[in-house]
Amino acid sequence: MNIVILTGAGISAESGIKTFRDANGLWENHAVEDVASPEGFSRDPQLVYRFYNARRAQLQEVADNPAHRSIAKLINYCKNSTKHHAQLITQNVDDLHERGGLKDQDVWHMHGELKKMRCQKSAQVFTSPLHLDEKTLCPCCHQAGNLRPHIVWFGEIPFYLEEAFSLLNKCDLFLSVGTSGFVYPAAQFVSMTPETCRRVEINLNDTQISPVFDQHLTGKAGDILPDYVDELMEGLS
Ligand SMILES: [Zn+2]
Structure with missing residues (x-):
């Protein structure tokens, strides 16, 4: 069986990670678009570094x-089975899936990772220090000022899209967890699964795209998933 799991902000919110949608999309009175776009970064890099440093620091307060x-x-x-394959794709930039027991390479972070930084010259990706700024020396070019958060900003193309599309084409079970409200990419992902695929949505509320799913489990993912996964695994073995 080929399983694809897509997770979104809801699963992180259950751990206490703040989404700026709660605060009308504002961070310290700055629109999130201003601290999460290439234009914002060229206008005021210090503000953008500060925003991501704060978000990175927040990771230490959640589990x-x-x-x-x-x-x-x-x-x-x-991973230990020859018959089954499961891939996790997440919209979240935190490392909670890794802390929950997955290896770095097991998680496809579509929108990048708070704990990583990227050299704008070489495109190489490195572990970020807790505090990243324009004075941080790049491990590859040994210069300051070339590093940016390894985050997909507004207007940039998400990572792993092609890989995701090719898995979705042969997907037997698609699980969407905590991706409420925002149609992209969950709606597009669901539309790429074959007719025979079972599509399951796990969310606090019904969403705009709920009608395209075969099954809805309403509630906290942390309450629903443990039993759901146990039952699923019994069927797999
Ligand atoms: Zn470099």
């Missing part, structure tokens, strides 16, 4: 939850 651990259990089970 993975049972939903992250259940997904890790399923992925790790499938």
Whole structure:
């Protein structure tokens, strides 16, 4: 069985990660678009560094939850199986899936990772220090000023799209977890799965795209996923 799991902000919110949608899209009175766009970064790099430093610091105050651990259990089970394959794709930039039991390479972070930085000259990706700024020396070119957060900003193309599309084409089970409200990319992902695919949505509320799913499980992912994954795995073995 080919399983694709897409996770979004909801699963991180259950761990206490703040989304700026709660605060009307504002961070310290700056529009999130201003601190999360290439234009914003060229206009005021210090502000952008400060925004991501604050978000990176916030990671130290939160922990993975049972939903992250259940997904890790399923992925790790499938890694040891010859019959089944499961891939996690996340819109989240935190490292809670990794802390929940997955290896770095097991998680496709479509929107990048808070804990990483990228050299704008070489495009190489490195682990970011907690505090990144224009004075941070780049490990590859040994210069300051070339590093940016390894985050997909507004107007930039998400990572792993092609890989995701090719998996979705042969997907037997598509799980969408905590991707409420925002149609892209969950709606597009679902539309790429074959007719025979079972599509399951796990969310606090119904979403605009709920009608395209075969099954809805309404509630906290941390409450629903542990039992859901156990039952699924019984069927797999
Ligand atoms: Zn460099």
